[in-house]
Amino acid sequence: MWVRIENIGEGQHPSERIVVVVAADGSREQLIVDLRTLQNDMMEIGYPVGVSGDKLLVELPQETMQGAWRVWVRKDAVIDKAA
Amino acid sequence: MILSDREISAYLNQHMIEIDPRPDETAYSSTSVDLTLDETISEFRTSLPGNEEIIDPRNVTGGSESLLDKLTDKHQIGSDGFVLQRGSLYLAWTRERVNLKPEARLAARVEGKSALARIGLAVHVTAPTIHAGFCGQIRLEVVNHGPRPIRVRSHMRICQLIFEQTFGTPNRGYQGQFLGQGTA
Numbered sequence: 001m002w003v004r005i006e007n008i009g010e011g012q013h014p015s016e017r018i019v020v021v022v023a024a025d026g027s028r029e030q031l032i033v034d035l036r037t038l039q040n041d042m043m044e045i046g047y048p049v050g051v052s053g054d055k056l057l058v059e060l061p062q063e064t065m066q067g068a069w070r071v072w073v074r075k076d077a078v079i080d081k082a083a
Numbered sequence: 084m085i086l087s088d089r090e091i092s093a094y095l096n097q098h099m100i101e102i103d104p105r106p107d108e109t110a111y112s113s114t115s116v117d118l119t120l121d122e123t124i125s126e127f128r129t130s131l132p133g134n135e136e137i138i139d140p141r142n143v144t145g146g147s148e149s150l151l152d153k154l155t156d157k158h159q160i161g162s163d164g165f166v167l168q169r170g171s172l173y174l175a176w177t178r179e180r181v182n183l184k185p186e187a188r189l190a191a192r193v194e195g196k197s198a199l200a201r202i203g204l205a206v207h208v209t210a211p212t213i214h215a216g217f218c219g220q221i222r223l224e225v226v227n228h229g230p231r232p233i234r235v236r237s238h239m240r241i242c243q244l245i246f247e248q249t250f251g252t253p254n255r256g257y258q259g260q261f262l263g264q265g266t267a
Contacts, residue, residue, distance in 0.1 A: 034219030046255025
């Protein structure tokens with residue numbers, strides 16, 4: 001599965017990118033990820049780990065700068081590329 | 084349960100673990116595999132510009148990477164290596180990119196090498212866990228705790244990975260859980 005991200009810059013290492021995941025409540029979670037986990041404006045994640053109404057709980061590939069691993073996002077921010 | 088060298092190789096052959104470039108046979112011990120040092124290293128400056136001598140993690144929300152850019156100087160390790168000063172903190176990376184597939188039921192710990200530990204070199208600051216699903220070059224928090232400066236060189240063995248089997252599949256690796264619940 002893939003979650004929509006904003007690619008906002010390079011990390012400290014050439015292999016890293018700083019990305020933002022917009023949470024369902026509008027807050028912005030920033031994290032550093034490997035460049036190869038990104039495709040355009042999408043980031044590879046595992047399967048969602050929770051669901052509530054129109055929101056999905058997703059686990060990110062790295063801890064965010066605020067210390068979170070899991071974030072509620074809108075369902076339309078998550079796609080299954082294989083579908 | 085810690086994976087043995089044979090099991091690590093088997094997981095690599097099945098692509099449940101990816102390590103790129105793949106370590107050769109000499110990188111293994113019975114229960115670990117060594118990783119090597121990348122050319123890029125970031126050195127923390129001992130003092131900050133202006134009066135902001137204190138780092139307050141609460142105030143760097145959303146921008147800790149840009150703060151790191153301000154606090155550190157980036158270097159490429161050349162043919163003469165790079166000298167780690169006593170008591171200083173550096174960010175370094177493994178040369179190898181590691182991918183722990185969530186469905187592999189594996190996590191790992193990055194640990195130091197005893198030969199380097201004996202001269203005071205640490206490779207992480209209390210955060211050694213490589214979680215299931217991790218993908219990337221491993222960022223190391225390198226500190227020289229020893230009495231003398233230490234010269235490091237790119238491609239040297241810098242740390243070891245110890246793989247552990249998780250008890251069950253993590254939720255994010257379990258396809259059936261929310262199947263058909265209508266993602267976009």
